[in-house]
Amino acid sequence: MTVHQLHVEHARLFQNNRFVYPVLSRRSRGLSIGVNLNPDKVCNFDCIYCQVDRTRQSETRFVEIDGLLAELGGVLDFVTSGAIFETEKFRETPPALRRLNDIAFSGDGEPTTYKNFDEIIAACAEVKRNRGLDDVKMVLITNASMFHRPHVERGLATLDANNGEIWAKLEAGTEEYFKLVDRTPIPFRQILDNIAAAARVRALVIQALFMRVAGEPPSAAELTAFCDRLNEITAAGGRLKLVQVYTVARRPAEDFVAPLSDAEVNAIVALVGARTGLPAAAFYGSGD
């Protein structure tokens, strides 16, 4: 097989992947390899801004560990060899972004609801380690609802040992707004306690998505309450290394949801900085 054929094979391989897919991420300043642990598209939240299309059934309903690991190894090799930049989709990647930043566990639902979460994290870490990719981060993008479960705690510890980073979502200051935006029966207090407990073990990144709901941006009182919740987490010994403030980018689940303007996002970043002293960064309506 020629090198070119090999590349074609690889391209075909990753385009048919069910669990693992490379994306160019401006936020990560490089490539991010996404791992979808929720091919069934089930989530324990039902966020009004969610971009997962749940009107269409996915063909793959269960994670097949061996298949997922094979896809991960294949995509890692495809990216680290540079072959990916010969494909049509990635040919225009600017030189500065031609680097692999992370493997990100996110996908079409909440990744920590996957019952073998600890096993799959450990196995993916091994695939990365075997390739000597210690600098490549493992990012968990999560709603923090399951941190108190032992198998999730084990998975988080494995992430810590493998250049992991946890991006926990928090985008409300009050139970009422939390229920309005995230639409889950899980109490807000559980999420706050989980974030505080996890942040006492390692520094977390907070992902806060704010938007217009039926034309209304979050009220000043809500944003103040949001900052108070962050302050409570740090007062309880939690470490937060960054608060990412962003807004809806792609088509959200509900048509009463709309993005904030760049100025509104900037104002929230300034407020978070002033009221909490935490580093905060803005991400605008264009998403990744």
Ligand code: SF4
């Ligand atoms: S937690 Fe994430 S996947 Fe689940 S509904 Fe919310 S945005 Fe969608």
